[in-house]
Amino acid sequence: MNLTLHVWRQQGPEDKGRLERYQAKDVSPDMSFLEMLDEVNEELIKEGREPIVFDHDCREGICGTCSQVINGQPHGPQAETTVCQLHMREFKDGDEIYIEPWRARAFPVVKDLIVDRTAMDRIIEAGGYVSVNTGGVADANAILIPKADADTAMDAAECIGCGACVAACPNGSAMLFVSAKVGQLAKLPQGRPEAARRVCAMTETMLDQGFGNCSNHYECEAACPKGISVKFISMLNREYFKALPKLKGNKDA
């Protein structure tokens, strides 16, 4: 099939950026979306033009690196599918496709389709962990966890940190991402003692880093390639409200 692409080109964060038009010829339905772009790039290089830069690594839908807004949707039209796992059989001959980077205040554009998502790392650094040093821990089966809780923790833990939820949210909120980590740890006994501090620190950092707040649009859930449920946002809110009184006057709680 033959396609017309409109691709966001932006030299750097200071550049204004614009959409440019490219033709993708003889595209096979077995190609992934990124392989289609690879082929377009090969042509551009041979013509002496600069290839389109985009982020990707595993190409298996798990590392969370790929990040493109395709026809207005983060990760494109297929539900629960990252861009690298989107295949060209989802498109048809003659389609026009608009490809843009994630857009959010907290994600400055680095170049073309690449944005800077280190703000998400800083949210995890603020408390998205169990504070345990290596060595000297109890036998793994000394901590029993009901299967239902382990399964729910795993549902949340599937988040790949891609940031599509942020890109989809009209407020640029990272609530789904934050709730996935808070929700995972909230379901487990290991991280409980520091739960209050965790949820407050992560939420505060989220706002400090320039992400917006949640006003229940649910666009995040629709865009999430891992199907992370907004129920974790309610869990995050519950954790937060539980934490507030504990933290009053006692920052070390």
Next chain:
Amino acid sequence: MILDGKCPSGPLADKWDNHRRDLKLVNPANKRKYTILVVGTGLAGASAAATLAELGYNVEAFCYQDSPRRAHSIAAQGGINAAKNYPNDGDSIFRLFHDTIKGGDFRAREANVYRLAQISNNIIDQCVAQGVPFARDYAGYLENRSFGGAQVSRTFFARGQTGQQLLLGAYQAFSRQVQAGKIRVHARTEMLDLVVVDGEAKGITVRDLVTGEIRCHAGDAVVLASGGYVNVYNLSTNAMGSSVTAAWRAHKKGAYFANPCYTQIHPTCIPVTGDHQSKLTLMSESLRNDGRIWVPKNKGDQRPAQQIPEDERDYYLERKYPSFGNLAPRDIASRAAKQACDAGLGVGSGRGVYLDFTDAIERLGEDTIRARYGNLFDMYQRITGENAYQQPMRIYPALHYAMGGLWVDYNLQSNLPGLFVLGEANFSDHGANRLGASALMQGLADGYFIAPYTIADYLARTEPGKASSKDDEFRDSAAQVEGLTNKLLAVNGRKTVNDFHRELGHIMWEDVGMARSEESLRNALEKIPALREEFWNNVRVPGNGADLNQELEKAGRVADYLEFGELLARDALNRDESCGGHFRVEHQTEDGEAVRKDDQYSYVAAWEYGGTGKTPQLHKEPLTFENIELAVRSYK
């Protein structure tokens, strides 16, 4: 030269304990005076960085991705082994050790592998304490399953995302130390040289992938945890950025490269569809627990799988290896698939065999299969457009893992003092073939539990802050890296970097692939240097060096592969026997099984760099087995 792996003497079970007692310690008040550079934030790098920082050292961590959490380890699907014997089915540390040595075709170091089996149990405890959500049963206990090459259920897993969960556990421990100010992260930064001062590793030279700036970092020790090199074959299951560059550049600075010809070909990948293909996707090996592998008995049988009657199917693994059947080790299962396809029995494009769940679905119900493997079936459908609940999957072997890597001693230190190599980047624990679920185990054992002790022993004998990035060695290194970048940009030829990578991959797969012969290897050793020469005259790298330039990044990696591929082929030629993933067609039994030559090749081949295109020097580390009897590896 005969190399010494420095394995401690004494009874196997006490070696590590005794050795740890002898290792020197760094005074707690002095630890903050030392800086350790950690290249790589996969399981090995992130766990090492976190642990070293917890202990009090200053850590600088580097990765080429935008975040440490995206390292290639994240993609591991199946699980991680440990000798816990929770299922009470006869497992033990000794049995895990035994299976791993035998699985590696007796080409790994006994002492290292025993230590790995011992530590495996601590890893599971550690990960659970971190909140890694492993699968559990209804009583709340951890669940286990079995994996290729093992008859006991010793594999711990988190759906099909074990690598992701383990890496996030390590990344979280790492992030905690970033917050504590003990780790400085340099993401989107690629190591392009190792700096050696007075024979010891004291720093690295990197390129900032966003600004193009070439920078030097000095430290008291360097930890390389930069992963494996199988992308030298172009198509593999590895992430696109996985490369040999960090290890190769260290090799060029004097670190020995061991057993590069040991590469693992994984039997259960989704087959190739065309030239546009950029990578191959693995279907977790755990599928072999319930899937049955077969091909039609008759050549050219074009009927859909369901219409081929039972007695016209060849369940060749069950037939040839009755006691392991579909769970035969990877090299055996891969070779058997290739043999079937070469004999004209392949399905789909001819390069594929069936992995069939019909029986399992009948026996257990579709819901159970969906609960066990649902995400894999979904992934298969996204890539192929086929529904594997209704028709068998098609699979074919693909390059997957590097058992070779930089040579290290028992302390995980290379022959260059101060250079420690962990995880897939070193060579030590898997021998000629790696059993499933053991790479994750090794990465975390190295990072959490071994290197932090052994690095202390080195640092205790080293004065902190000896090297500075202003030293001559650093300036020379930066100039060299700068020169290479300019050279790549100046060629301005007609072929793209990908064109060269594809051509190299083709040579590697055809001549140095699943089956090798003296002839094919000599052929590769002629073709690779020619291709390398063409590369330097005809590659086109657009753009410039002072910018984010992905073609330039790739060009540097492919340039290294064009040198490294030659070493791999040379090692394969030197090893005139068949073992594990290294199959020399000259050495096989009548029914196609590998024939080892223990009297001549029971050694680690460690190569010393001699210059591009020049013959490298071979050093041998003899392998001795005191606790296990060398036997023909049989899975019948």
